[in-house]
Amino acid sequence: SGLYYKRWKTEPPLWIPSYALDRDVLRVVMLDPAVTGTVGALWAAFHRAGKMTLYRCYKEKGLTVRQHVENILVENRGEPIDLWLSDPFMGRQRVADAASRYEHKTVVQVWREAGLPRLRSAPLDYTVALAQSHEYIEAAYDTTTPHPPLEVFDHLWQWEGEIGRYVIDAVVQGPNRGDLRDRPRKGRDGSSTLMECYQYLAGM
Numbered sequence: 001s002g003l004y005y006k007r008w009k010t011e012p013p014l015w016i017p018s019y020a021l022d023r024d025v026l027r028v029v030m031l032d033p034a035v036t037g038t039v040g041a042l043w044a045a046f047h048r049a050g051k052m053t054l055y056r057c058y059k060e061k062g063l064t065v066r067q068h069v070e071n072i073l074v075e076n077r078g079e080p081i082d083l084w085l086s087d088p089f090m091g092r093q094r095v096a097d098a099a100s101r102y103e104h105k106t107v108v109q110v111w112r113e114a115g116l117p118r119l120r121s122a123p124l125d126y127t128v129a130l131a132q133s134h135e136y137i138e139a140a141y142d143t144t145t146p147h148p149p150l151e152v153f154d155h156l157w158q159w160e161g162e163i164g165r166y167v168i169d170a171v172v173q174g175p176n177r178g179d180l181r182d183r184p185r186k187g188r189d190g191s192s193t194l195m196e197c198y199q200y201l202a203g204m
Helices: 065-076 107-113 126-141 157-163 193-202
Strands: 026-032 039-046 052-060 083-086 094-097 100-106 150-153 167-170 180-184
Touching (some): 026 193, 052 065, 052 193, 083 107, 100 107, 126 150, 126 193
Parallel strands (some): 026 083
Antiparallel strands (some): 026 039, 167 180
C-alpha cells in the first residue's frame, strides 16, 4: 500500500493560515451523514476563478442525528451557506423510521427533518470526483495548469490527520501482484469521513 495523495504537504501553498474570505465566494457544506456511527462535515469556499478553500470541519460520533445537526449549526456560526450537500451514496440509503417500523426514509430525509431542510444529495460521479481531488492538489504547485488549486486552512487538523493516513492498497494475488489498485482504501469507523467529503466537493 502507499499514500493516495502523495503530493500533499502541510506547508504552503496547500496548508496556509486562515484569512477572511470574500463575501462573493460560493460556500458549500458537504456532509458525510450517518444515523449511527461517525459523522463528518467539511466547509468549502469556491472563489470566482475556481480555487477551493477548505476552511472548517466537523467530525464526531456517538451522538443522535439531532445532536449532530445542532453541533454543525453551531459550528457554522450563522454563515450564509449556498449549498448544503450530502454524500450521494450514504444519503440515499434507507433506514427504518423511529416512529413507524413499517415506514422507511432515506438518510437525507432523516437529516432534513432533524434541522437541515436544505440538505440534498450531491450529484456526481465518484470516479470523476477522485480524479478531480488529485487535480486540485496538483494545481496548487503548478500555476500553469488551467485547473483551479486547493488550499486548506491550517487549523483543520482532523482533515489533515485523515489525508496523512489515506492509502491505496496493492494487489496481493495473481499476475498483477504488487500493482496499486485504482481506488483508495475505505477507512473503518469513520477514519476517511472527511476525505470523502473533500472528494465529493472536488467532483461537483
